[in-house]
Amino acid sequence: MLVLMTADFDFDLESTVPESKEQLxxxxxxxDEAAFGELYDQMxxxxxxxxxxxxxxxxxxxxxxxxxxxxxWQSATRYEVQRGGASTWILTMAHRRAVDRIRSSxxxxxxxxxxxxxxxxxxxxxxxxxxxxxxxxxRVEKAMSRLTQLQRQAISLAYYGGLSxxxxxxxxxxxxxxxxxxxxxxxxxxxxxxxxxx
Numbered sequence: 461m462l463v464l465m466t467a468d469f470d471f472d473l474e475s476t477v478p479e480s481k482e483q484l485x486x487x488x489x490x491x492d493e494a495a496f497g498e499l500y501d502q503m504x505x506x507x508x509x510x511x512x513x514x515x516x517x518x519x520x521x522x523x524x525x526x527x528x529x530x531x532x533w534q535s536a537t538r539y540e541v542q543r544g545g546a547s548t549w550i551l552t553m554a555h556r557r558a559v560d561r562i563r564s565s566x567x568x569x570x571x572x573x574x575x576x577x578x579x580x581x582x583x584x585x586x587x588x589x590x591x592x593x594x595x596x597x598x599r600v601e602k603a604m605s606r607l608t609q610l611q612r613q614a615i616s617l618a619y620y621g622g623l624s625x626x627x628x629x630x631x632x633x634x635x636x637x638x639x640x641x642x643x644x645x646x647x648x649x650x651x652x653x654x655x656x657x658x
Contacts, residue, residue, distance in 0.1 A: 481546035489536035496533055503547070504529070507554045514558040524561050528554050603653035611646030614639055 479487075479495075481502060487495030507528055512521040532550060539549055604612055617628045625643065629636040650656075 481550075482541050485532075485536050485539050485546045485549075486541075488533065489539065499532070499546075500529060503550055506547070507550060510551060510554050511558045514555070515561060520561060520565075521558075524557050525554070528557050531557070599654060600650075603650050606653055607646050607649055611642050611649065614642040615646045615650070618643055 479498070481499060484495045484499040484502075488499060504525065508521060508525045511524050511528070512518065515521045515524065528550070531553060539546065543549075604615070607615070613632070614628055617623045617631060618625065623631065625639050626636060628643075629639045632639070
Protein backbone atom coordinates (compact mmCIF):
# COMPACT_ATOMS: atom_id res chain seq x y z
CA MET A 461 0.00 0.00 0.00
CA LEU A 462 1.22 3.41 -0.97
CA VAL A 463 0.95 6.29 1.50
CA LEU A 464 1.39 9.90 0.46
CA MET A 465 3.30 12.07 2.85
CA THR A 466 3.66 15.84 2.74
CA ALA A 467 6.63 17.66 4.07
CA ASP A 468 6.32 20.60 6.37
CA PHE A 469 9.04 22.91 5.11
CA ASP A 470 9.22 26.19 3.30
CA PHE A 471 10.59 25.83 -0.20
CA ASP A 472 12.10 29.11 -1.43
CA LEU A 473 12.19 28.95 -5.23
CA GLU A 474 14.41 32.04 -5.53
CA SER A 475 17.23 30.48 -3.45
CA THR A 476 17.61 27.59 -5.91
CA VAL A 477 18.00 29.82 -8.95
CA PRO A 478 21.74 30.34 -9.47
CA GLU A 479 22.95 33.91 -9.43
CA SER A 480 24.01 35.47 -12.68
CA LYS A 481 27.66 36.14 -13.28
CA GLU A 482 26.93 39.85 -13.06
CA GLN A 483 25.46 39.40 -9.58
CA LEU A 484 28.40 37.25 -8.54
CA UNK A 485 30.85 39.89 -9.77
CA UNK A 486 28.97 42.51 -7.73
CA UNK A 487 29.41 40.34 -4.62
CA UNK A 488 33.06 39.73 -5.49
CA UNK A 489 33.53 43.51 -5.72
CA UNK A 490 32.34 43.68 -2.09
CA UNK A 491 34.93 41.06 -1.10
CA ASP A 492 32.63 38.01 -0.94
CA GLU A 493 34.94 34.95 -1.19
CA ALA A 494 32.02 32.52 -1.60
CA ALA A 495 30.79 34.46 -4.63
CA PHE A 496 34.33 34.42 -6.02
CA GLY A 497 34.40 30.63 -5.59
CA GLU A 498 31.10 30.27 -7.47
CA LEU A 499 32.27 32.62 -10.22
CA TYR A 500 35.52 30.66 -10.49
CA ASP A 501 33.64 27.36 -10.77
CA GLN A 502 31.45 28.78 -13.54
CA MET A 503 34.13 30.60 -15.55
CA UNK A 504 37.43 28.75 -15.00
CA UNK A 505 36.87 26.10 -17.71
CA UNK A 506 36.02 28.72 -20.34
CA UNK A 507 38.89 31.01 -19.34
CA UNK A 508 41.40 28.17 -19.30
CA UNK A 509 40.10 26.91 -22.65
CA UNK A 510 40.52 30.32 -24.27
CA UNK A 511 43.97 30.88 -22.82
CA UNK A 512 45.12 27.36 -23.70
CA UNK A 513 43.96 27.81 -27.29
CA UNK A 514 46.14 30.94 -27.57
CA UNK A 515 49.20 29.85 -25.57
CA UNK A 516 49.18 26.09 -26.33
CA UNK A 517 51.57 25.42 -23.41
CA UNK A 518 49.52 23.90 -20.55
CA UNK A 519 51.76 25.21 -17.76
CA UNK A 520 51.73 28.78 -19.06
CA UNK A 521 47.99 28.55 -19.66
CA UNK A 522 47.36 27.58 -16.05
CA UNK A 523 49.66 30.34 -14.81
CA UNK A 524 47.94 32.99 -16.93
CA UNK A 525 44.49 31.72 -15.86
CA UNK A 526 45.54 32.09 -12.24
CA UNK A 527 46.73 35.65 -12.94
CA UNK A 528 43.40 36.43 -14.60
CA UNK A 529 41.36 35.30 -11.62
CA UNK A 530 43.64 37.24 -9.30
CA UNK A 531 43.00 40.29 -11.46
CA UNK A 532 39.23 39.62 -11.34
CA TRP A 533 39.38 39.50 -7.54
CA GLN A 534 41.39 42.74 -7.40
CA SER A 535 39.50 44.70 -10.06
CA ALA A 536 35.90 43.50 -9.74
CA THR A 537 34.93 46.99 -8.54
CA ARG A 538 35.74 48.32 -12.03
CA TYR A 539 33.19 46.09 -13.73
CA GLU A 540 30.25 48.08 -15.11
CA VAL A 541 27.06 46.13 -15.96
CA GLN A 542 25.87 48.69 -18.50
CA ARG A 543 29.05 48.22 -20.60
CA GLY A 544 28.59 44.47 -21.13
CA GLY A 545 28.11 41.08 -19.58
CA ALA A 546 30.37 39.63 -16.92
CA SER A 547 31.41 36.72 -19.16
CA THR A 548 32.45 39.14 -21.87
CA TRP A 549 34.41 41.24 -19.39
CA ILE A 550 36.21 38.20 -17.99
CA LEU A 551 36.95 36.61 -21.37
CA THR A 552 38.21 39.93 -22.78
CA MET A 553 40.54 40.19 -19.81
CA ALA A 554 41.66 36.59 -20.42
CA HIS A 555 42.30 37.24 -24.11
CA ARG A 556 44.35 40.37 -23.36
CA ARG A 557 46.44 38.57 -20.74
CA ALA A 558 47.13 35.65 -23.08
CA VAL A 559 48.15 37.98 -25.92
CA ASP A 560 50.39 39.92 -23.53
CA ARG A 561 52.09 36.66 -22.54
CA ILE A 562 52.63 35.73 -26.20
CA ARG A 563 54.17 39.13 -26.92
CA SER A 564 56.37 38.92 -23.84
CA SER A 565 57.58 35.44 -24.80
CA UNK A 566 58.30 36.57 -28.36
CA UNK A 567 60.22 39.62 -27.15
CA UNK A 568 62.24 37.40 -24.82
CA UNK A 569 63.05 34.98 -27.67
CA UNK A 570 64.02 37.88 -29.95
CA UNK A 571 66.28 39.31 -27.24
CA UNK A 572 67.92 35.91 -26.67
CA UNK A 573 68.45 35.50 -30.41
CA UNK A 574 70.10 38.91 -30.72
CA UNK A 575 72.40 38.16 -27.79
CA UNK A 576 73.20 34.74 -29.23
CA UNK A 577 74.06 36.22 -32.61
CA UNK A 578 76.17 38.92 -30.99
CA UNK A 579 78.11 36.39 -28.91
CA UNK A 580 78.54 33.91 -31.75
CA UNK A 581 82.18 33.64 -32.72
CA UNK A 582 82.51 34.23 -36.42
CA UNK A 583 84.56 31.52 -38.02
CA UNK A 584 87.41 32.60 -40.20
CA UNK A 585 90.02 30.83 -42.21
CA UNK A 586 93.14 30.79 -40.04
CA UNK A 587 95.33 29.59 -42.88
CA UNK A 588 94.43 32.48 -45.16
CA UNK A 589 94.74 34.90 -42.22
CA UNK A 590 98.24 33.57 -41.47
CA UNK A 591 99.23 33.82 -45.13
CA UNK A 592 97.97 37.40 -45.35
CA UNK A 593 99.86 38.41 -42.21
CA UNK A 594 103.04 36.73 -43.48
CA UNK A 595 102.78 38.44 -46.89
CA UNK A 596 102.16 41.82 -45.26
CA UNK A 597 105.13 41.25 -42.95
CA UNK A 598 107.35 40.45 -45.96
CA ARG A 599 106.19 43.64 -47.73
CA VAL A 600 107.03 45.72 -44.64
CA GLU A 601 110.44 44.03 -44.27
CA LYS A 602 111.23 44.74 -47.93
CA ALA A 603 110.14 48.37 -47.52
CA MET A 604 112.16 48.71 -44.28
CA SER A 605 115.26 47.42 -46.10
CA ARG A 606 115.02 50.39 -48.48
CA LEU A 607 115.28 52.89 -45.60
CA THR A 608 118.57 54.27 -44.40
CA GLN A 609 120.15 52.50 -41.42
CA LEU A 610 119.41 55.53 -39.19
CA GLN A 611 115.73 55.71 -40.24
CA ARG A 612 115.28 51.95 -39.84
CA GLN A 613 116.85 52.08 -36.34
CA ALA A 614 114.55 54.94 -35.19
CA ILE A 615 111.39 53.34 -36.61
CA SER A 616 112.24 49.91 -35.15
CA LEU A 617 112.71 51.35 -31.67
CA ALA A 618 109.58 53.53 -31.86
CA TYR A 619 107.12 51.12 -33.51
CA TYR A 620 108.45 47.65 -32.76
CA GLY A 621 110.12 48.54 -29.46
CA GLY A 622 107.24 50.67 -28.22
CA LEU A 623 109.49 53.55 -27.15
CA SER A 624 108.41 57.18 -27.18
CA UNK A 625 110.34 59.70 -29.27
CA UNK A 626 112.09 60.97 -26.12
CA UNK A 627 113.09 57.43 -25.14
CA UNK A 628 114.46 56.78 -28.66
CA UNK A 629 116.52 59.99 -28.43
CA UNK A 630 117.84 58.92 -25.04
CA UNK A 631 118.67 55.39 -26.20
CA UNK A 632 120.48 56.59 -29.35
CA UNK A 633 122.02 59.58 -27.53
CA UNK A 634 120.88 62.04 -30.19
CA UNK A 635 118.73 65.19 -30.01
CA UNK A 636 114.92 64.77 -29.95
CA UNK A 637 114.54 66.88 -33.11
CA UNK A 638 116.81 64.49 -35.00
CA UNK A 639 114.69 61.50 -33.90
CA UNK A 640 111.51 63.25 -35.05
CA UNK A 641 113.08 64.02 -38.44
CA UNK A 642 114.30 60.44 -38.93
CA UNK A 643 110.87 59.04 -37.96
CA UNK A 644 109.01 61.46 -40.24
CA UNK A 645 111.27 60.90 -43.23
CA UNK A 646 111.30 57.14 -42.66
CA UNK A 647 107.50 56.95 -42.43
CA UNK A 648 107.08 58.99 -45.63
CA UNK A 649 109.44 56.66 -47.43
CA UNK A 650 107.65 53.56 -46.02
CA UNK A 651 104.32 54.93 -47.11
CA UNK A 652 105.63 55.46 -50.64
CA UNK A 653 107.21 51.98 -50.75
CA UNK A 654 104.02 50.26 -49.51
CA UNK A 655 101.75 52.32 -51.74
CA UNK A 656 99.67 53.64 -48.86
CA UNK A 657 97.75 56.86 -49.54
CA UNK A 658 98.02 59.55 -46.86
